[in-house]
Amino acid sequence: MAGLSLDLIALQLFAGLALGAIYVLFAIGLSLIFGMLTVVNFAHGAFYMVGAYAGLYILMLGGNFWICLLAVPLAVGLFGMLVERFLIRRLYGRGIDYPLLLTFGLSYVMVELVRLAFGKTGYPFDTPDLLQGAVNIGVGYFPLYRLFVIGATAAVLLGLWLFLEKTSFGLIIRAGARDPQIVRVLGVDISNVWLIVFGIGTAIAGFAGLLAAPLQGVIPEMGSTILAEAFVVTVVGGMGSIGGAVLAGLLVGIVVSMSSLFAPEMAKVSIFALMAIVLIVRPQGFFGRAGLMS
Amino acid sequence: MRSEVSKSRSISRRRLLATVGAGAVTAASPFRINLVKAEEANIKIGFPVPLTGPYGTEAQDQVRAAQLAVAQFNEAGGLNGRKAELVVRDDKLNPGEAATRTLELVEKEKVNFVVGSLSAAVQLAINNVTKERGIIFNSISQSDAINEAADFSRFTFHEALNPHMTSGAVGRYAFSKFGKRVAFLTADYAYGHEMVRGFLEVGKAFNIENLGDIRHPLGTTDFSTLLPRILALKPDILCISNFGRDQQIALRQATDFGIKKTTQIIAPLLSHASRVAAGPQAFEGVIGGCSFYWGIEDKFASTKAFNDAFRKMYDGKLPTDYGALGYGGVRTVLSAVKNAGSVDTDKVITALEALKYDYYKGPQYYRKCDHQSVQSVLVIRSKSKDQRNESDVFEVISTEEPDEAHLRSCAELGHKA
Structure with a gap:
């Protein structure tokens, strides 16, 4: 097909970054929870979906998108903390497959409950008025809302980094991830730390779901597609590494985008091809610690 | 010895539970109800x-x-x-x-x-x-x-x-009105392929220029990486041949990318349920067929x-x-x-x-x-204003009356006369 200009390639790269931003936002929560709690959260997609429905519900009650941006992560995070406190907490120290099975089952329950409450068919979720339309970014037109998503992702990353690196609570979290026993000996209630980490992880998932809603509408099954892609991102980035998730998320976005340009039929497969190559060369992923899964 | 005993007990309890469970499922399943009705x-x-x-x-x-x-x-x-x-x-x-x-x-x-x-x-x-x-x-x-x-x-x-009838009716309407430069975005399976074939066939009569057919897998949730290339082709008409949730998301994201400003989007089929699920914004002005x-x-x-x-x-x-x-x-x-x-x-x-x-x-x-x-095949346009009720989402802009001439002939299909 003709028309392969430099502008198009630049725009395509940009589209890849924007797509990558959504992967990053979804995967950092997953990675955070795994890195700190060694819980493979299979319900992450369901929390993402719940975030979108929570936003929808707030809109139905007469709220607006800007209220959702604050209220949705709070509500989903709170829900996540309840799940950690009453379900996942009982399974610590029993090996990695127990919480995995629990969250896997939980995701089914959550999807089914949403189906009961909101019905099986999807809902439209309009882009907020302020962010509608496309703007010229120099190499072509790009939807304003997607630019906003990139910005929101950057803000979440910055906030998370500041929290983990610059606050004393962040220090405790990092210490707890490295050696929970020593932290406990030093008199810190580690279970509260884990509670909050799980809450933050799920809050980010809910936030990602809310941001995705204007892009694709809202449907109970919306979490399952992105979950598969997000696991690729976390595996490529290294299980548990937030920096790895960021790098891998953007890389996956760009790989999808560039393969869409030259061989659109291959776009979906290209993600998994990338994962296979990375796993052959570097089994623990970009920044993963070897042996974390064992 | 004791652990041996308790182990075997727990297994038999499990087996009992499984049996009871399976029985309950069978009793509650529609299969059984149908058996009763069969009498x-x-x-x-x-x-x-x-x-x-x-x-x-x-x-x-x-x-x-x-x-x-x-x-x-x-x-x-x-x-x-x-x-x-x-x-x-x-x-x-x-x-x-x-x-x-x-x-x-x-x-x-x-x-x-x-x-x-x-x-x-x-x-x-x-x-x-x-x-x-x-x-x-x-x-x-x-x-x-x-x-x-x-x-x-x-x-x-x-x-x-069938796709031949549908794309024929929509193509005859759109190609005569909106221009000759046509790009395709197509779900990569039989439905999409048949629709594109139908559009290209009817397009011959209108001398349309095929700018390219971009295919996406069934169940795609993000089209943002396919749309810049379509924008770059500067088509008069973008023909999106997919269905269901794929159609909802493709139209929504094409709208976000501003394609509608310069291009008429057509679809072989506009699904009523999809239009309702995706909302008026995404489907606004899109033309397609329906039965x-x-x-x-x-x-x-x-x-x-x-x-x-x-x-x-x-x-x-x-x-x-x-x-x-x-x-x-x-x-x-x-x-x-x-x-x-x-x-x-x-x-x-x-x-x-x-x-x-x-x-x-x-x-x-x-x-x-x-x-x-x-x-008959109806050609419809999605509307976002003047809706009389929640189902009032399309207007019929043209109707192709029932006519065997719009079907492929029996001989063409390989049937003996």
């Missing part, structure tokens, strides 16, 4: 449709309207008092699953007929099973292949439009009657395009049963072939050689 020798219509997955919304409409056809048949006394019954199965939009479910419907449920499907590929899988078993199958989703001699059998009927729109009730008494009956059964809701197909597919079969006075396959085939019907959208009949329902 009254109901006329059973198997109805495999993709209740879950990207076409779920449309499939649920098909079931609702099909239930109406069954209810009407039963209220009118059935076949000399013999009632009809719909046996719904979820084919999960998967040909393998559909074949298994259909086989189950035939073997276990002993259905008399099969009506259903909502995918070009899935209906062929169902058709393979039914034609081998000698069961009548009335397909209610689009396919060109099902008309062709290789897939057709005398047990195969096709109530839905049925409730708004033609001003034109046809049959449409009015169908709408009213549907409203009555479903709290004032109006039927959708795919719902209407579910209704038509079941009602034609049951009418043929009544006309034949029997559920005997050969007699019902003869009755179906003889049927000249107007049940919901104006006159229709099954063409003899390929059992394709010859019918």
Whole structure:
């Protein structure tokens, strides 16, 4: 097909970054929870979906998108903390497959409950008025809302980094991830730390779901597609590494985008091809610690 | 020793639980209920449709309207008092699953007929099973292949439009009005391929320029990486041949990218359920085809009657395009049963072939050689203003009357005269 200009390639790269931003936002929560709690959260997609429905519900009650941006992560995070406190907490120290099975089952329950409450068919979720339309970014037109998503992702990353690196609570979290026993000996209630980490992880998932809603509408099954892609991102980035998730998320976005340009039929497969190559060369992923899964 | 004992006990308890559980499931399953009903020798219509997955919304409409056809048949006394019954199965939009479910419907449920499907590929899988078993199958989703001699059998009927008819009607309308430079965005499976082939065929008469066909896998949730390339092609017309949730997301994201400012978007089929699920913003101004729109009730008494009956059964809701197909597919079969006075396959085939019907959208009949329902095609445009009710989402801007000239000829399909 003709028309392969430099502008198009630049725009395509940009589209890849924007797509990558959504992967990053979804995967950092997953990675955070795994890195700190060694819980493979299979319900992450369901929390993402719940975030979108929570936003929808707030809109139905007469709220607006800007209220959702604050209220949705709070509500989903709170829900996540309840799940950690009453379900996942009982399974610590029993090996990695127990919480995995629990969250896997939980995701089914959550999807089914949403189906009961909101019905099986999807809902439209309009882009907020302020962010509608496309703007010229120099190499072509790009939807304003997607630019906003990139910005929101950057803000979440910055906030998370500041929290983990610059606050004393962040220090405790990092210490707890490295050696929970020593932290406990030093008199810190580690279970509260884990509670909050799980809450933050799920809050980010809910936030990602809310941001995705204007892009694709809202449907109970919306979490399952992105979950598969997000696991690729976390595996490529290294299980548990937030920096790895960021790098891998953007890389996956760009790989999808560039393969869409030259061989659109291959776009979906290209993600998994990338994962296979990375796993052959570097089994623990970009920044993963070897042996974390064992 | 003690641990040995308690271990064996726990196993036997588990086994007990499993047995009780399985028993409870069997007792509660629809299968058992159907077994009980079978004693009254109901006329059973198997109805495999993709209740879950990207076409779920449309499939649920098909079931609702099909239930109406069954209810009407039963209220009118059935076949000399013999009632009809719909046996719904979820084919999960998967040909393998559909074949298994259909086989189950035939073997276990002993259905008399099969009506259903909502995918070009899935209906062929169902058709393979039914034609081998000698069961009548009335397909209610689009396919060109099902008309062709290789897939057709005398047990195969096709109530839905086919891609050739649909893309023909939409293409004749759009190519004469909006320009010649056409780009395609297509779901990468039989439905998409057949639609594009239809558009290119009708496009020959209008000398359209094919700028390229970009294909995406079924179930795509992000089109942002495909759209910059389409924008760069600067087409007059962008033809998006996909369906269900794919269509909703593609139109929404194409709108976000500002494609509508310079390009007319057309779709072979605009699904009513998708338009409602995606909202007015995404579909605004998009032109496409459909087999049925409730708004033609001003034109046809049959449409009015169908709408009213549907409203009555479903709290004032109006039927959708795919719902209407579910209704038509079941009602034609049951009418043929009544006309034949029997559920005997050969007699019902003869009755179906003889049927000249107007049940919901104006006159229709099954063409003899390929059992394709010859019918009108509506060209519609999505609207976002002046809606009279929540179902008032399209306006009919052109109608292609039923005409065999718009079908591929019997010889072309490989049927002997």
